[in-house]
Amino acid sequence: MAQQTSDRIGRPPLTERRKAETRLEVARAAVRLFLAKGVADTSAEEIAAEVGISVRTLWRYFPSKESCVMPLLTGGIEHTAACLSAWRRDQGVSELLEMLTAGRVASREELVAMMNLVRLTRTEPGLRAVWLEAHREAEPAFAEAxxxxAGLAEPNLVTAVQAAMINGALRVTVEHHAFHPDRPESLAAATAEALVVAARGLPT
Incomplete structure (x- = not known):
């Protein structure tokens, strides 16, 4: 009985996991349709039908068709915030990089969808707004972590700037990787390089 209780505490209930899975399915379906037809010519009904849910259910999950892609963005951001929270003061940047790369591993399907989404942000203003909003919401979470x-009750100027540097490094890295698919390095390797650059700060 104790083990069952621990399992319930350790991970979200089945219904919550199913909701998260459905939201991710919707996000991937939306990107496929946006890529094929463009945002303007894709309807909420088409996105819902692609996943096999009702339009009413779609609107319960998302306030707009553009926001349907948000689950592809929040997973990595939440993972980064969790790693920053677990990053001890006696650990260096190398240990943070290990946590970032050894933890959450996106599926190939999820990674392809995210790269396609980021490429679409160059031509679809609505998706660009969602992409930037995801990072705007991430920055305070990074600063809190x-x-x-640092042993502070709340973020100060230093931690706010550090959070902005990390946030910017992650955003620019993903964009660079998406816009240059011929580059040989993996996204994980590019992210590690970007965070090391951010940690060094400005040139003297």
Missing amino acids: LAHR
């Missing part, structure tokens, strides 16, 4: 690591 860094403040906790």
Whole structure:
């Protein structure tokens, strides 16, 4: 009985996991349709039908058809915030990179969808707004995690700037990787390089 209780505490209930899976399915379907038809010519009804849910259910999950792609973005951001929260003061950047790369591993399907989504942000203003909003919401979470690591009650200017540097490094890295698919390095390797550059700060 104790083990069952621990399992329930350790991970979300089945219904919550199913909702998260459905939201991710919707996000991938939306990207496929946006890629094929464009955002303007894709309807909410088509996105819902692609996943096998009702339009009413779609609107319960998302406020707009553009926001349907958000689950492809939030997973990596939440993972980064969790790693920053677990990053101890006696650990360096190399340990943070290990946590970032050894933890959450997106499926190939999810990674392809995210890269396609980021490419679409160059021509679809609505998707660009969602992409930027995801990173705007991420920055305070990063700052809170860094403040906790520094033993502060709340973020100060230093942790806010550090959070902005990490956030910017992640955004630019994903965009660079998406816009240059011929580059040989993996996204994980590119992310690690970008975070090391951010950690070094400005040239003297």
